[in-house]
Amino acid sequence: MSAARAKRSAAAPLVALAVALVMAACGCQGGERTAPPRPPSPEESATSARVLAVKIDNVGPARPQTGLDHADIVYLEQVEAGLSRILAVYSSRLPAVVGPVRSARETDLELLRQFDRPTLAYSGAQGKLTPLIDAARLDALPPSKAPDAYFRSSDRAAPHNLYLRAARTPNATAGANAAADIGLRFGPAPAGGKAVTEHTVRYPSARFVFTWSADRQRWLVAMDGAPARTAEGERLGAATVVVQSVTVRPSLFRDRSGNTSPYTETVGSGTALVLREGRAYETVWSRATAQSDTAFTTPDGKPMTFAAGQVWIVYESR
Numbered sequence: 001m002s003a004a005r006a007k008r009s010a011a012a013p014l015v016a017l018a019v020a021l022v023m024a025a026c027g028c029q030g031g032e033r034t035a036p037p038r039p040p041s042p043e044e045s046a047t048s049a050r051v052l053a054v055k056i057d058n059v060g061p062a063r064p065q066t067g068l069d070h071a072d073i074v075y076l077e078q079v080e081a082g083l084s085r086i087l088a089v090y091s092s093r094l095p096a097v098v099g100p101v102r103s104a105r106e107t108d109l110e111l112l113r114q115f116d117r118p119t120l121a122y123s124g125a126q127g128k129l130t131p132l133i134d135a136a137r138l139d140a141l142p143p144s145k146a147p148d149a150y151f152r153s154s155d156r157a158a159p160h161n162l163y164l165r166a167a168r169t170p171n172a173t174a175g176a177n178a179a180a181d182i183g184l185r186f187g188p189a190p191a192g193g194k195a196v197t198e199h200t201v202r203y204p205s206a207r208f209v210f211t212w213s214a215d216r217q218r219w220l221v222a223m224d225g226a227p228a229r230t231a232e233g234e235r236l237g238a239a240t241v242v243v244q245s246v247t248v249r250p251s252l253f254r255d256r257s258g259n260t261s262p263y264t265e266t267v268g269s270g271t272a273l274v275l276r277e278g279r280a281y282e283t284v285w286s287r288a289t290a291q292s293d294t295a296f297t298t299p300d301g302k303p304m305t306f307a308a309g310q311v312w313i314v315y316e317s318r
Contacts, residue, residue, distance in 0.1 A: 051118035051178050052094065053138075054164060056086040057102040058206075060224065062160040066231040067095030069310070072178040074238070076314040077107055078248055080259035082204025087111065089118075090166065091178035099163030101150070104129070106251050107264040109136045113290040114182045121149075121164050126253045126261070141169060179311050183293035187305040190298050193279035201243055201314050208314060210241045212278040219275055221312070239309025241275040242296070244285055248317040264315045271318075272296060276307040 056065055058076075068074065071088040079085045087108055088098065104122040106129055112118050119139040133140050143150040149168040153161040180186065201208045210219040218237030221228040228236040251263035269286040274296065283304045287294040296304040 050091060051115045051181065052090045052166060052169060053112055053118050053120050054088050054090070054098045055102055055104050055108065055122040056088050056098070057100040057160055058084045058086045061156060062100050063223070064229045064231050065099065066163060067098035069230045069234070069236060070095040071310060074310065074312045075111065076208065076312065077105065077264055078203050078262050078315065078317065079105060080255045080261055082206065084203055084206040089178045091176055091181065094166040096165065096167065097163050098166055100160045101162045101164050102159065104133060105261060106132065106253060109133065110290050111266050112138055114293055115178065119169060121169065123162050126255065129253055146170065179306070183295060184311065185303045185305045186308050189277055189279065190281065190302065190305060193281045195278060196275065196280040197278065199241070199243065199273070199275055199280065201316050210238070210275060213237065214278065238312040239276065239307040240311045242311065242313045243273040243316050244313055245270045245272060245318040246315050248315070266294070274304055
């Protein structure tokens with residue numbers, strides 16, 4: 001567990017003041033949009049990080065998503081029928097609007113144990129999963145608990161039109177980088193690596209391509225054969241992409257159509273490919289317990305460093 005977490009109680013009044021000042025300055029009310037956040041620098045501390053995690057739809061009718069470019073970490077998970085869903089984690093900055101918001105999965109509960117009691121915004125869950133969400137060490141925030149924070153958009157059909165006004169959540173977030181909060185290191189690239197311009201990850205019913213852009217210093221994202229974009233039409237891009245090899249097994253839960261929900265095991269160890277600055281680095285990941293952070297190390301045992309900016313972590317079945 002990161003040492004920064006022990007400092008949070010003492011820092012809470014400062015965090016509250018910082019949040020108030022940020023919200024007053026940006027005018028984050030209603031559906032207004034905020035400016036995109038600056039990329040977190042290698043020197044940023046995780047002290048007082050307060051995390052908002054949002055479960056985001058990722059099928060064709062849900063794209064382009066709103067607010068995804070503001071996230072510190074974007075997790076890609078496999079769900080029923082081989083499709084994908086996104087868990088976006090915010091702490092450095094809050095967008096005015098995030099979405100479309102969809103239902104939670106069992107995988108999210110273990111994954112989010114890395115953070116210090118995060119808020120999880122989601123639109124619902126399979127009935128038998130609800131008691132596990134209620135018992136989890138997080139602040140569950142479905143629309144029933146914060147109706148003023150959610151709204152339905154008229155520009156697309158349900159269920160792909162539910163959005164979250166992040167500033168209206170009880171746990172407004174600002175200041176520190178959520179990626180640093182769970183122990184990810186930002187800094188100069190390690191020695192070695194292999195020059196790579198493109199990498200593809202395939203799920204049974206989804207495909208993601210990350211293409212290095214030297215001009216933008218980002219890995220541009222494509223989903224299912226089309227460029228991934230923000231709601232404003234800009235290309236989505238990550239400073240660092242982690243393709244984490246994990247066990248994906250059937251869970252005890254099913255969706256409304258009877259499809260078994262996959263469960264992604266994020267506790268354990270395995271290999272990971274880290275893409276940064278046009279190079280690929282073979283690394284090892286390890287997470288001893290659900291309460292532990294996930295460590296990424298180079299073959300010589302040193303911590304893997306990430307490029308400053310947004311991190312995408314893609315869970316790939318091994």
